[in-house]
Structures are given as structure tokens and as C-alpha cells.
Amino acid sequence: MKVLIVYDSVSPSKVTRMVAENIAEGLKEKGVEVDSVFVADADKAAVKNYDCLFVGAPTMAFRATGAIMQFLNDLPAAELSGKPAAAFDTQVKSRFSGNAAKGIDGKLRSLGFKMVAAPLTAFVDGKMKTNEWSLREGESEKTKQWALELAQALAKYNLSRHAEDAKRKRRHSREQQALKAQTSRGAL
Numbered sequence: 001m002k003v004l005i006v007y008d009s010v011s012p013s014k015v016t017r018m019v020a021e022n023i024a025e026g027l028k029e030k031g032v033e034v035d036s037v038f039v040a041d042a043d044k045a046a047v048k049n050y051d052c053l054f055v056g057a058p059t060m061a062f063r064a065t066g067a068i069m070q071f072l073n074d075l076p077a078a079e080l081s082g083k084p085a086a087a088f089d090t091q092v093k094s095r096f097s098g099n100a101a102k103g104i105d106g107k108l109r110s111l112g113f114k115m116v117a118a119p120l121t122a123f124v125d126g127k128m129k130t131n132e133w134s135l136r137e138g139e140s141e142k143t144k145q146w147a148l149e150l151a152q153a154l155a156k157y158n159l160s161r162h163a164e165d166a167k168r169k170r171r172h173s174r175e176q177q178a179l180k181a182q183t184s185r186g187a188l
């Protein structure tokens, strides 16, 4: 299973990039192959070469950044429908924060992706004035934990996909045998 993480990160502190790196590290520890790419460097046509897509952005003006939404809008939905996906964001802990991850999650769903986990929010502390941000205490561990949940969800998804494949193959082989039997009896 090959996973692509696409993230945006705007401030000089690059907190969302750190979250993406944490997720990539957690997945790799579980043996998952991962590429993590900054949104400006992401190749939309290459997404189909991956089994799974995780997308994250900082929350700015209550929603995901324009760059990440543009990336999602430009994806070739028909080629990607049914692939597993999940969304994450960073945001300030406040009732008035908005939520980038929810918007990303909704967009991924509307493109036909199959969400394998609830969106992750990693809370940040910082100041608008200096634009310096850091993950709140405990949030780094939370992102690692989310990565482990993702790895489990992907393993389960893989198992059910293999079971489906095996079922399809068995059905096909039964049909072939029935056809052969009918042919040899001269029924066809």
C-alpha cells in the first residue's frame, strides 16, 4: 500500500508540515510506504499512482487554504473514486476557529474518496502578530496516534479488498467450470 500525503503550510513555523511529517513517520513505522509532498510541488496526475491520499492544511480565515482547495478541485475525480483518504488540519483552540479539515474531508467525499478516519485537528498556540506557531502540548502525540489508527484502517481496508478479489476470482472460476460442463454436455 502506497500512501500520498499532500499538505499546505503557510507560516514560517511550518506547523502543518510538522504534522504531515509525524503522520508519515507513524505510517512508516507500521511498514506503510509514504510520500509526503508540499501542495505547491504536488503532481495531480500522479495521485492515481497511489493507493491512498491524506490531505492537510492550516485553518486560515476559518477554512482550508486556497492552495489546498485548488489542488483538490483540480484532481481527476473519475480516476480516483473509491480510493481511501483522510483529512487533517491545524487550528487555534477556540469556538471561532473554523475547521480546515472538515472542508477538506467534505471535498474528498464529494470526489468519491472513501474516508478511512475522522478528520484530525492538531491545535496550535501562537500569535497572529508575529505569525509564530507551535503545536500545543500533547498534540504531537495525538497526530502520531492518528497515524497508527490510519495504518490499522488501511490494513483492514487492504484485507477486505483482498477478500473481495478472492471472492470475485472464485465466482469467475465457478462460472468458467459451469460453462465448460455445459459445453462438454453439448448444451451449448
Ligand SMILES: Cc1cc2nc3c(=O)[nH]c(=O)nc-3n(C[C@H](O)[C@H](O)[C@H](O)COP(=O)(O)O)c2cc1C
Binding pocket: 008, 009, 010, 011, 012, 013, 014, 015, 016, 017, 058, 059, 060, 061, 062, 063, 090, 091, 092, 093, 096, 097, 098, 124, 128, 131, 133
Ligand atoms: C492570516 C491568518 C488567519 C488565520 N485564521 C485562522 C482561523 O480562522 N482559525 C484558526 O483556527 N486559526 C487561524 N490562523 C492560525 C493558523 O491556523 C496557524 O497560523 C496555522 O495553524 C499555522 O500552520 P502553518 O505553520 O502550517 O502555516 C490564522 C493565521 C493567520 C496568519
